[in-house]
Amino acid sequence: MNAAKRKHNKRHDTHTEHHLVPAALFLLNVLAVHVVYVVYAYFNAVGNQIGWVVLLTLAFVALSSAIWIKNRIYLWCSMMYYVALFIYCWV
Amino acid sequence: MSKRAGKAENNKKLFWRLHHWVGLYTGILIGALSLTGAVAVFIPEIDGWIVKHHYKALSSPSPTGGPQFSQSIDSLIHQHPDYSSLSISLPDHSGQVVHADVILRPEGGNLKRVDFFIDAGKDRIIGQRNHQNSLANYLRQMHVRLYEGYWGRQLVGIGGLALAVVAITGLLIYGNFMKKQLWPKLRKTRDMRIIMADWHKILGISALAFNVVIALTGAWLGLQPWLMRWLEIKTPNTFKAAIVMEPEADKAMYVNWNEILKTAKKEFPALQPRQLSSSTNGSGTVTVRGNIAGQIYERDINILVLSKTDYRPIFKYDVREQSLSHKFYFIQEALHFGDFGGLMLKALYALLGLTSGFLSISGFVIFLFRRQKKKKFQRADAWKTTFVYSVAVLLFLIGIALISLFIGYSTASLIAGILINTLLIGLIGYALLRYLFRLFNRNHQPSA
Numbered sequence: 046m047n048a049a050k051r052k053h054n055k056r057h058d059t060h061t062e063h064h065l066v067p068a069a070l071f072l073l074n075v076l077a078v079h080v081v082y083v084v085y086a087y088f089n090a091v092g093n094q095i096g097w098v099v100l101l102t103l104a105f106v107a108l109s110s111a112i113w114i115k116n117r118i119y120l121w122c123s124m125m126y127y128v129a130l131f132i133y134c135w136v
Numbered sequence: 137m138s139k140r141a142g143k144a145e146n147n148k149k150l151f152w153r154l155h156h157w158v159g160l161y162t163g164i165l166i167g168a169l170s171l172t173g174a175v176a177v178f179i180p181e182i183d184g185w186i187v188k189h190h191y192k193a194l195s196s197p198s199p200t201g202g203p204q205f206s207q208s209i210d211s212l213i214h215q216h217p218d219y220s221s222l223s224i225s226l227p228d229h230s231g232q233v234v235h236a237d238v239i240l241r242p243e244g245g246n247l248k249r250v251d252f253f254i255d256a257g258k259d260r261i262i263g264q265r266n267h268q269n270s271l272a273n274y275l276r277q278m279h280v281r282l283y284e285g286y287w288g289r290q291l292v293g294i295g296g297l298a299l300a301v302v303a304i305t306g307l308l309i310y311g312n313f314m315k316k317q318l319w320p321k322l323r324k325t326r327d328m329r330i331i332m333a334d335w336h337k338i339l340g341i342s343a344l345a346f347n348v349v350i351a352l353t354g355a356w357l358g359l360q361p362w363l364m365r366w367l368e369i370k371t372p373n374t375f376k377a378a379i380v381m382e383p384e385a386d387k388a389m390y391v392n393w394n395e396i397l398k399t400a401k402k403e404f405p406a407l408q409p410r411q412l413s414s415s416t417n418g419s420g421t422v423t424v425r426g427n428i429a430g431q432i433y434e435r436d437i438n439i440l441v442l443s444k445t446d447y448r449p450i451f452k453y454d455v456r457e458q459s460l461s462h463k464f465y466f467i468q469e470a471l472h473f474g475d476f477g478g479l480m481l482k483a484l485y486a487l488l489g490l491t492s493g494f495l496s497i498s499g500f501v502i503f504l505f506r507r508q509k510k511k512k513f514q515r516a517d518a519w520k521t522t523f524v525y526s527v528a529v530l531l532f533l534i535g536i537a538l539i540s541l542f543i544g545y546s547t548a549s550l551i552a553g554i555l556i557n558t559l560l561i562g563l564i565g566y567a568l569l570r571y572l573f574r575l576f577n578r579n580h581q582p583s584a
Contacts, residue, residue: 059311062317067341067344070344074488077484081477082477085477085478086477
C-alpha cells in the first residue's frame with residue numbers, strides 16, 4: 046500500500062462519511078431555517094429573546110465546523126446540542 | 137455472502153431502482169415545480185412591486201394612522217349590487233394599497249373577479265385589475281396546480297410524493313455510491329457523467345432535509361382534497377353562522393370597517409388583521425382573518441367573526457389555543473412556502489428549493505450518459521436531449537404565462553390542461569407499452 050493510499054484510508058472513516066455527515070447535514074438544513082427565523086423574530090421584536098439567537102448561532106457554527114472537521118465526537122456533540130435545543134424550543 | 141448481507145444488498149438494489157425509475161418518470165415535474173416554487177415564495181413581494189410600479193397604485197399617509205377604506209367599499213357595493221363575494225386585504229407595509237377582491241356575477245354574464253386598489257390614506261379607489269389574469273395568480277396557480285383545473289393539484293401532490301421517494305431512497309443508497317469518496321470532494325476528471333454524479337450526490341445529501349420537508353408538505357397540500365375526503369378530515373377552523381336575514385339585505389348592509397378593526401383589537405389583541413370579508417348569504421357577519429406574530433402557521437388562519445349589526449363577536453379561532461392536530465394541519469403551508477422568517481428565509485427557501493430542479497436535471501444527464509454506454513449513442517445527444525426537455529419546460533411556463541396575462545386565465549388553463557393531459561397519457565402509455573414489450577420478449581426468448 047503506498048503512502049497516498051494509506052493517508053486517504055486514514056482520512057476516510059466510513060461511519061463518519063456515510064452516516065454522521067449526512068445526519069449532521071440533515072440537521073444543518075433544519076438549523077439554517079431555524080436560525081433565520083429566530084433572527085427575523087428578534088429583529089422584528091416578535092420573540093425578543095437574544096438568548097435563542099446566541100444559542101442557535103453557536104449551534105450553527107458548531108455543526109458546520111463539525112461537518113468540515115469531521116471529528117466523530119465533535120459531530121455527535123454538536124448534533125446532540127442542536128437536537129436538545131430543538132426539543133426544548135418546540136416542546 | 138451471508139444471508140443478511142445478501143438481503144441488505146437486495147434492498148439497496150431495490151432502493152436504487154426506485155430512485156432511478158421514480159426520478160426518471162417524475163423528474164420533469166419535479167424540475168418544473170422546483171423552478172415555479174422558487175419564484176412562488178416571492179409572490180407577495182412580486183405582486184406588491186407590480187401594483188406599485190405597473191399600476192402606480194400607492195397609498196398616501198393616513199390621517200388616523202390606520203387604513204381608511206369604508207367609503208370606498210360602500211361605493212363599490214352600490215356600484216356593483218350583483219357582487220357575490222367581497223374580501224378586503226389590508227396592506228402589510230405603509231404606502232401599500234388596500235385590495236378589495238370582488239367577485240361579480242352579472243345576470244346572464246360570466247363570473248368576473250376584480251381586484252380594486254384603494255388608497256388607504258384618502259379612502260379612494262385608484263385602480264383595478266382582473267384578478268385571475270394577474271401575474272401573482274399565474275405564479276400561484278402554476279405551482280399549485282400546473283394551471284390544470286381538473287386534477288392539476290393532485291398531480292403536483294404526486295410530484296411531492298415522488299420527490300419524497302427519490303430523496304429518501306437517495307439517502308439509503310448514498311453510502312453505496314460514495315464508497316471511499318469524501319463529502320464534499322469532487323473527483324478530478326473531465327468525464328461529464330462523473331462530474332454530474334458527484335454534484336448530484338453532494339447537493340442531494342446537502343439539501344436532503346429541506347427537500348424531504350418540501351416534498352412531504354407539498355404532497356399533503358396537493359393531495360389534500362383526496363386525503364381529506366378519504367380519511368374524513370374536516371377543515372379545523374370552519375364556522376357556519378346561522379342565516380338571520382335575506383341575502384340581498386345582507387349584501388347592501390353598511391359596515392363601519394374602522395369599528396370592525398377596533399372591535400377585533402379589543403376582542404383578539406394578538407391578531408394582526410390581514411383580511412376582512414363580508415357575508416352575502418344572509419348570515420349578517422364580518423370575518424376578520426389574520427396572523428399572530430412569531431407563529432409558524434398558514435397565513436390568515438386565526439379568525440374572529442363579528443355580527444354586522446352590533447359588531448359583537450360570534451366566533452373566535454386562535455390557533456395557539458387549539459389541539460396538536462389543528463396546529464399540525466396549519467403548519468404545512470407555512471413550512472412549504474417559508475413565509476415566517478422574512479425575505480432572508482424566502483431567499484434561503486428559493487436557493488434550497490432550486491436544488492431539486494438541479495437534481496432532476498443532473499439525474500437525467502447521468503441516466504443519458506449511462507444509456508450511452510449501453511447503446512451506440514453520441515455524447516452530444518445526451519446534452520441535446522437534456523437541452524430540448526429543459527427548453528420545452530421553459531417554453532410551457534413562459535407560453536402559459538403570456539396567454540394568461542394577455543388573453544386570459546381560462547384560455548391558458550384550457551391549453552395547459554390539454555398539454556399536460558396529453559403528456560401524461562403519452563407517458564403512461566409509453567411506460568405501459570415498454571413494460572408489455574419487455575414481458576413479451578422475456579416470454580418468447582428461447583431457453584438456453
